[in-house]
Amino acid sequence: MALLRNVPFASILACMVISVISMVFRGRIAKVLSYLLTTVLLAASLALTWYFVQGNDAFVFTMGHFGDPWGNELRAGLLESIMAAAMSLIVLAALAGGSYMIRSEIPDGKKNLFYIMADLMLASVMALIYTNDLFTSYVFIEIATISAGGLTMSRQSGHALASTARYMIMNLVGSGLCLMGITILYGTTGHLLMGSLHSAVQSLFENGSYHLPLMASLILLTVGLSIKSGLFPFHEWLPDTYSYGVTAGSALLSSVISKGYIFLLIKLYTRVFGLEVVRASHICILLFAFGTMGLIVGSLRATQAADIRRMVSYSSIAQIGYIYIALGLGTQEGVIAAVFHMLIHAFGKSMLFLSSGALIQASGGASDFISLRGSARRDIPAGIAFTVGAMSLTGVPLLGGFVSKIYIAQAAIPRGGLYVVIVLLALAASTFLNTLYFLRTVITIYRSDANAEATRHAGPVNSLFLCAMVILNFGLGIASRPLYNALLSGLNMFI
Amino acid sequence: MTILMMVLTILLPAAGALALKLIPGLDGDRKRLYLMTGCVLLADCVLAAITALCGDAEWTFLRLADSLPLMLKSDMLSRFFCVFFTVMWTVPVLYSYRYMEHEGHDRRYNMFYLLTLAALNALAFSGTAVTMYLNFEMMTLLSVALVLHEMTKDAIAAGLKYLIYSIAGATMGLLGIFYLATNTNGAVFVPGGSLDASAMTVSPTVMMIILLITIVGFGTKAGMFPMHAWLPTAHPIAPAPASAVLSGVITKAGVLCILRIIFYVVGAGFIRGTWLQQTLLTLSLLTVFMGSMMAFRTDLFKKRLAYSTVSQVSYVLMGIFMLQPTALTGSLLHIIFHSTIKTTLFLAAGAIIHQTGKTKVSELEGIGKQMPVTIWCFTLASLGLIGIPPTGGFISKWNLAQGALASGTGIFSWLGPVVLLISALLTAGYLLPVTIHGFFPGKDFDYEGLQTCECHRFMLISMILCVAFVILGGMFPGAFTAFFGRIASSLM
Numbered sequence: 003m004a005l006l007r008n009v010p011f012a013s014i015l016a017c018m019v020i021s022v023i024s025m026v027f028r029g030r031i032a033k034v035l036s037y038l039l040t041t042v043l044l045a046a047s048l049a050l051t052w053y054f055v056q057g058n059d060a061f062v063f064t065m066g067h068f069g070d071p072w073g074n075e076l077r078a079g080l081l082e083s084i085m086a087a088a089m090s091l092i093v094l095a096a097l098a099g100g101s102y103m104i105r106s107e108i109p110d111g112k113k114n115l116f117y118i119m120a121d122l123m124l125a126s127v128m129a130l131i132y133t134n135d136l137f138t139s140y141v142f143i144e145i146a147t148i149s150a151g152g153l154t155m156s157r158q159s160g161h162a163l164a165s166t167a168r169y170m171i172m173n174l175v176g177s178g179l180c181l182m183g184i185t186i187l188y189g190t191t192g193h194l195l196m197g198s199l200h201s202a203v204q205s206l207f208e209n210g211s212y213h214l215p216l217m218a219s220l221i222l223l224t225v226g227l228s229i230k231s232g233l234f235p236f237h238e239w240l241p242d243t244y245s246y247g248v249t250a251g252s253a254l255l256s257s258v259i260s261k262g263y264i265f266l267l268i269k270l271y272t273r274v275f276g277l278e279v280v281r282a283s284h285i286c287i288l289l290f291a292f293g294t295m296g297l298i299v300g301s302l303r304a305t306q307a308a309d310i311r312r313m314v315s316y317s318s319i320a321q322i323g324y325i326y327i328a329l330g331l332g333t334q335e336g337v338i339a340a341v342f343h344m345l346i347h348a349f350g351k352s353m354l355f356l357s358s359g360a361l362i363q364a365s366g367g368a369s370d371f372i373s374l375r376g377s378a379r380r381d382i383p384a385g386i387a388f389t390v391g392a393m394s395l396t397g398v399p400l401l402g403g404f405v406s407k408i409y410i411a412q413a414a415i416p417r418g419g420l421y422v423v424i425v426l427l428a429l430a431a432s433t434f435l436n437t438l439y440f441l442r443t444v445i446t447i448y449r450s451d452a453n454a455e456a457t458r459h460a461g462p463v464n465s466l467f468l469c470a471m472v473i474l475n476f477g478l479g480i481a482s483r484p485l486y487n488a489l490l491s492g493l494n495m496f497i
Numbered sequence: 498m499t500i501l502m503m504v505l506t507i508l509l510p511a512a513g514a515l516a517l518k519l520i521p522g523l524d525g526d527r528k529r530l531y532l533m534t535g536c537v538l539l540a541d542c543v544l545a546a547i548t549a550l551c552g553d554a555e556w557t558f559l560r561l562a563d564s565l566p567l568m569l570k571s572d573m574l575s576r577f578f579c580v581f582f583t584v585m586w587t588v589p590v591l592y593s594y595r596y597m598e599h600e601g602h603d604r605r606y607n608m609f610y611l612l613t614l615a616a617l618n619a620l621a622f623s624g625t626a627v628t629m630y631l632n633f634e635m636m637t638l639l640s641v642a643l644v645l646h647e648m649t650k651d652a653i654a655a656g657l658k659y660l661i662y663s664i665a666g667a668t669m670g671l672l673g674i675f676y677l678a679t680n681t682n683g684a685v686f687v688p689g690g691s692l693d694a695s696a697m698t699v700s701p702t703v704m705m706i707i708l709l710i711t712i713v714g715f716g717t718k719a720g721m722f723p724m725h726a727w728l729p730t731a732h733p734i735a736p737a738p739a740s741a742v743l744s745g746v747i748t749k750a751g752v753l754c755i756l757r758i759i760f761y762v763v764g765a766g767f768i769r770g771t772w773l774q775q776t777l778l779t780l781s782l783l784t785v786f787m788g789s790m791m792a793f794r795t796d797l798f799k800k801r802l803a804y805s806t807v808s809q810v811s812y813v814l815m816g817i818f819m820l821q822p823t824a825l826t827g828s829l830l831h832i833i834f835h836s837t838i839k840t841t842l843f844l845a846a847g848a849i850i851h852q853t854g855k856t857k858v859s860e861l862e863g864i865g866k867q868m869p870v871t872i873w874c875f876t877l878a879s880l881g882l883i884g885i886p887p888t889g890g891f892i893s894k895w896n897l898a899q900g901a902l903a904s905g906t907g908i909f910s911w912l913g914p915v916v917l918l919i920s921a922l923l924t925a926g927y928l929l930p931v932t933i934h935g936f937f938p939g940k941d942f943d944y945e946g947l948q949t950c951e952c953h954r955f956m957l958i959s960m961i962l963c964v965a966f967v968i969l970g971g972m973f974p975g976a977f978t979a980f981f982g983r984i985a986s987s988l989m
Contacts, residue, residue: 393638396664398634398635398638399630399631399634399635400631404631405561408561408562408565408675409562411675412562412675415675415679415698418698426672426675429668429672430665430668430669430671430672433664433665433668434661434664434665434668437660437661437664437665438657438661441657441660441664442657445645445653445656445657449648449653450648480559482561483560483561483562483563486562
């Protein structure tokens, strides 16, 4: 039992070690190491989740021997362990389900780079999930940025390089803002550990001193992290990065890295500033408004996309908008709805990226809608996976997306007034637009006028992982209540 | 026991669809394919009948959130709709066996046909508004395959239009369900409704606006103005037996949802005499009139029938919005009679297309000489739709008019019957020309060139069954009127 307390630190360390070791190996061995790593991580995170479900309380793991105010700490609770399990599961599924795309899209000699970056990315996401101090957060924000850049870049095509450059510029701006926010916060409170920061911020807020620096750091951190997670109006880097990179890499970027940033933001809101301070600062309203606009703009752009991967990328902007709408409600229900939708979107979107990649491969590498006609008949598992993912995000009942819509609406109703109207209208508009682009694509890929010479490339193992994700998506929709209750108790441990 | 029967009634068609998918060699063997489909449907009819004989029951099978149960529930209305859906789904199968020869993809068609029935039965047995929404979406997504069947460019465009309208409508419905669920203990269906007007989280005016949106949303499926535009596009593009069930049966699913929202969640008392009732009545009467006018002006045969559906289903809605027991009885009667009549009409139109390839009304001169039995069925069904005794259409319209006159809704209590009469005239205007020109093509007509090309007897059987029901039901309506009267009086 006590051994499980080492899981958070060990997972981060294991990822870092494996990624360093992989440098001397060829792609094949690096691949096997990555699979092993994610499997072990998944098992360990599940064990940790089980440990918390038994009723054990959250714990703090101290790294090094420095005490407050300089120490480095990790903290694990139910919410963290669920997120860690979900993220390692998605990485495993994306790597194993997309292995043939990695094989065909990345030039020889660079293949191990992809796996190194994936391991590194997993390390940073684990750290963002478990961290309990701002210094560790900042370090791993940077590592996440670099590994994401590496993932995109490993395709080595002109488009991929250009979009990596764009990605790096936007994201480094975000990191810089985060660093400024952290510095100001440290300057005003003198603390870096979240626990001590919380009480310091609370007392500063209550006696009203240092109000401006406090607000400035809140705003800088929020803006920094929302740039990095692709919230409207900072979303312009996202479609290029997601659609020109390696397909499996896009699945990782959209489902894992951006979720790590949002999770960190949630952590800052609940564990450092406290929801009352966040609500009082009115930044919520801004997040709410931008989330709504992102939802609409992302969906509209997705309807105009002429290419399936761009469409899926734009839909990511819309879905990120959903998460920020829920977060922007500034209530505990809102936060849970946001976390829930994060999970739903992570599972649904990675499946969509993988299956659309498979459909593109089954259409001779072309990604426009005309070439894609009938591709679902050539790669049946990918067709099913795409259909299920599309329906989940459209909000068809019994799938996860519907449940998270209900949770968001239910979280909005206690806020009353304009909030409810906007949330319900936004939900309605997005459902409508999602139908327009997702279900239209579903019909397209099932059309019978196919280009006959193209065949599928996915192997049986790849398809098996896609099918497993389909089952998982159904499971999330049907058995949503236990998950919701677990998130609720996890969030209670959080605060 | 009842719960088991209920679940079986829902699951049997789904299991049948799965069997059709899995059993090899059905593609080349149409006879076996249709035999299987028919057997599954007949067995489901038996199950539905047994369920109908069992008593009330309810079963919560899942909770989405603590306050949002998903429930199956058997009450009078759900048993009626279940039997209605299943029987009306079984009748066209014989017809399909012959008709679908030239369409192809029989296996896929039958699979989705059965799956849609599963969703419809689940809709009938839904015990809460959320469950109903869930099954409503299922039904939309499964039935779109019937519209898409030919996979031509037009069919895909029509399918998309159908999807977008239906999902937009369902989302509007969901919006209302959010509010109703918070105000009525999870929006569980209780006869007479459970909305407590004195303890709502929003003001009555806001609630009424939300209700209007909800009802218009679910009214999409029933082709109610202003969300009717998909219907004349989507229904004619499907193969004839599918058009028949889309028009005759699936539109009634929208009616069922509206019935549930008004009488089982909100309660008639909350709406009676308010601007909401007047708005709804206005919308439905407008639809009745507009649908008939458009049908009158359309030359494409199946499209004309689709417009006629727009008009006729709004008769049913008008009867519901009167919030008066006799009018409601009339509505329920009109559900079954319109369904059988419209099935006959579409099947006849399909038979004509199948035998002669003619798709326009103006081309049908002398068709009565070529296909006498089909046109006789068509004529009798037309008389039913116009409302001439002793057909069933007369009984339902009589009750609708009586109910409207006794409803105390001011101007609408006489405007309703007036619009019904005008629409009946228009109905005669757009249906009877087929018969008249079909049997009496005029003096200049070339009788020599005519060849009898009556359709296969299997196709005729489906039509004759429906027509027989319309006439016999009109002559002996006692049992139906009494049963529907009981439902109606239990709700008000």
